[in-house]
Amino acid sequence: MILWSRRATSEDSELRLLRQVAEGVNGIEAVFDRGLRLLWISPSIARVTGFTPQECVEADDLFTLLVHDSDRAHARRMAAQVGSDGLARDFELRFCRRDGEVVWVASHWRAVPVAGDGDGDGAVALQLSAEEIQTRKETEYKLLETVTELRRAQALREHYLVRSNDERQRLSALLNLIRLGIMFMDRDRRVLYYNRAMLQIWGYPPDAHLIGMRESVLQSTVAPLLEDAQGYFAHIKEVLDAHQMVSAEYEFRFADGRIVTDRSAVVEGASAGLGIGRVWIYEDVTAERRISAQLISMAERDPLTNIFNRRRFHEELERTLADAARRGVEVGLLGIDLDGFKPVNDAFGHQAGDEVLIKLVDRVASIVRRNEMFFRIGGDEFAVLVPDTRASELSELANRLCEAIAGLRFEFDGQPASVTASIGIALYPENGLEAQALVAAADEAMYCSKAGGRNCWTLSARLAAESVRMPVSSSDEPDSKED
Numbered sequence: 001m002i003l004w005s006r007r008a009t010s011e012d013s014e015l016r017l018l019r020q021v022a023e024g025v026n027g028i029e030a031v032f033d034r035g036l037r038l039l040w041i042s043p044s045i046a047r048v049t050g051f052t053p054q055e056c057v058e059a060d061d062l063f064t065l066l067v068h069d070s071d072r073a074h075a076r077r078m079a080a081q082v083g084s085d086g087l088a089r090d091f092e093l094r095f096c097r098r099d100g101e102v103v104w105v106a107s108h109w110r111a112v113p114v115a116g117d118g119d120g121d122g123a124v125a126l127q128l129s130a131e132e133i134q135t136r137k138e139t140e141y142k143l144l145e146t147v148t149e150l151r152r153a154q155a156l157r158e159h160y161l162v163r164s165n166d167e168r169q170r171l172s173a174l175l176n177l178i179r180l181g182i183m184f185m186d187r188d189r190r191v192l193y194y195n196r197a198m199l200q201i202w203g204y205p206p207d208a209h210l211i212g213m214r215e216s217v218l219q220s221t222v223a224p225l226l227e228d229a230q231g232y233f234a235h236i237k238e239v240l241d242a243h244q245m246v247s248a249e250y251e252f253r254f255a256d257g258r259i260v261t262d263r264s265a266v267v268e269g270a271s272a273g274l275g276i277g278r279v280w281i282y283e284d285v286t287a288e289r290r291i292s293a294q295l296i297s298m299a300e301r302d303p304l305t306n307i308f309n310r311r312r313f314h315e316e317l318e319r320t321l322a323d324a325a326r327r328g329v330e331v332g333l334l335g336i337d338l339d340g341f342k343p344v345n346d347a348f349g350h351q352a353g354d355e356v357l358i359k360l361v362d363r364v365a366s367i368v369r370r371n372e373m374f375f376r377i378g379g380d381e382f383a384v385l386v387p388d389t390r391a392s393e394l395s396e397l398a399n400r401l402c403e404a405i406a407g408l409r410f411e412f413d414g415q416p417a418s419v420t421a422s423i424g425i426a427l428y429p430e431n432g433l434e435a436q437a438l439v440a441a442a443d444e445a446m447y448c449s450k451a452g453g454r455n456c457w458t459l460s461a462r463l464a465a466e467s468v469r470m471p472v473s474s475s476d477e478p479d480s481k482e483d
């Protein structure tokens with residue numbers, strides 16, 4: 001056995017025995033005096049650090065030689081405390097190897113009484129038992145790194161989860177505020193998402209739960225609400241079968257009269273080419289349609305009598321003539337101007353005149369057929385457009401109108417009042433091929449009626465060589481009389 005002790009000669013038998021045991025163990029064993037001077041160290045120090053036991057013993061300060069800068073003060077302090085209070089201590093520290101590498105060791109320090117020291121002060125030595133734990137430390141480090149990495153990933157995931165939840169909440173709040181109904185269907189045609197407006201439009205209660213519901217189930221629940229369920233479902237089938245990326249706006253009606261439009265688009269997935277489903281957007285356009293119908297009505301109807309006005313008259317005349325030209329049929333135009341209307345206004349006031357106009361329109365409207373159109377051209381001027389007709393039918397109609405108007409009885413301020421009508425009849429194509437020519441022919445004939453005594457009708461002169469003015473008779477076949 002080689003001895004590296006400064007006090008080898010004065011060792012007692014107990015210390016020798018301790019050394020023998022210590023040299024045989026795999027770990028590092030060392031003995032220090034209370035001043036932390038190394039007295040002895042086992043050969044295993046060379047295996048762990050590369051420094052020989054002799055180099056260690058001869059070193060001025062083993063702590064400076066072996067212990068890493070960062071651990072040195074702590075190690076020294078702990079060892080000194082063991083020396084002073086006699087309590088064993090365990091701690092880990094780093095040794096610096098000769099080759100510059102660092103190696104972790106677990107150290108156990110305890111005070112060992114030195115028997116037979118001779119000075120009688122109960123002297124103690126410090127025994128260090130150390131074991132290399134580099135592999136364990138590396139594993140610990142790796143574990144720590146992995147745990148840190150996991151924690152970081154977890155924190156990041158939680159951060160994104162919170163962000164994505166917030167995002168979803170914001171989006172959901174927004175989608176629930178808008179008036180458009182929105183529904184996402186997945187690729188298997190099951191409901192993935194819907195907003196509040198979608199429930200309202202489709203007549204579901206606010207707490208309805210549709211997530212995961214199949215399209216076919218959805219359709220069966222809404223079918224009774226639709227005016228034409230089969231037509232609507234055929235539209236959906238067409239959109240889906242044709243894989244339309246964006247479908248055109250489709251208008252449909254509910255049985256309760258609401259008008260709704262739908263549009264839909266494929267929702268692109270992250271991987272190109274694969275749609276992950278389809279979004280459907282529903283809009284209740286009932287109010288819009290009503291307003292636009294009102295605007296159209298205002299633009300083409302007379303506000304007092306609610307029948308079509310001059311503007312619509314010209315549109316219908318052009319359309320009817322074009323249609324008649326295609327089909328090779330005749331079109332009749334009756335120009336009607338009231339007789340003696342001004343005196344009613346003058347005698348009983350404008351309101352009385354309005355009443356006459358309203359009642360007269362009601363009466364005439366009850367006489368004209370469904371395919372015949374009645375217009376107020378302005379003031380006390382009216383027109384009836386008769387598609388696909390003959391002159392004889394027109395004269396019959398004119399006769400009935402004259403009789404009906406003359407038969408209207410009014411009473412204002414206790415006094416009776418009445419009006420009559422002068423009618424001019426023009427026939428397409430005989431009296432004019434263009435709208436303007438036909439109107440001029442009807443006007444001309446109407447003025448003939450006025451000139452001929454009023455309360456009568458006149459066939460346009462352009463129909464025959466001369467226009468024909470007829471007094472009103474109750475017969476279906478009016479007696480024609482040359483103008």
Ligand SMILES: Nc1nc2c(ncn2[C@@H]2O[C@H](COP(=O)(O)OP(=O)(O)OP(=O)(O)O)[C@@H](O)[C@H]2O)c(=O)[nH]1
Nearest residue numbers: 337338339340341342343345350351353354379380
């Ligand atoms: N109450 C009322 N009167 C109107 C309205 N529009 C036009 N009038 C009046 O209708 C009258 C039309 O005049 P005229 O055609 O000369 O009246 P008329 O007495 O039938 O004369 P003739 O056509 O020659 O028989 C005028 O007094 C206008 O002021 C209306 O919306 N309401």
